[in-house]
Amino acid sequence: xxxxxxxxxFLFLLVHCTKTNPSYEACERADLDYLVCSLVVYQSYSYxxxxxxxxxxxxxVKAAAKFRCDAERLVGSYLCEDIKKKTCGTK
Numbered sequence: 001x002x003x004x005x006x007x008x009x010f011l012f013l014l015v016h017c018t019k020t021n022p023s024y025e026a027c028e029r030a031d032l033d034y035l036v037c038s039l040v041v042y043q044s045y046s047y048x049x050x051x052x053x054x055x056x057x058x059x060x061v062k063a064a065a066k067f068r069c070d071a072e073r074l075v076g077s078y079l080c081e082d083i084k085k086k087t088c089g090t091k
Contacts, residue, residue, distance in 0.1 A: 027087070031088070033083060033084065033087070038080050041077055
């Protein structure tokens with residue numbers, strides 16, 4: 001199911017780029033870069049979450065560890081999106 005959703009998203013981005021950017025190759029590359037970037041962010045978040053689950057201490061310490069993982073994921077996702085926007089020109 002997950003691969004089906006990823007395939008649909010990839011096709012949507014590919015079709016969308018060909019309509020909005022005259023440079024198909026640059027936009028196609030931006031799509032691939034975005035997918036790789038998103039995968040790295042996801043893997044990093046998964047690793048961080050695993051480390052966070054083993055944190056011991058007060059509720060504040062656990063919450064701070066979780067917040068750090070969430071913040072890293074958000075910043076990473078924003079960076080991936082920003083790279084794609086600059087290359088492909090999507091909104």
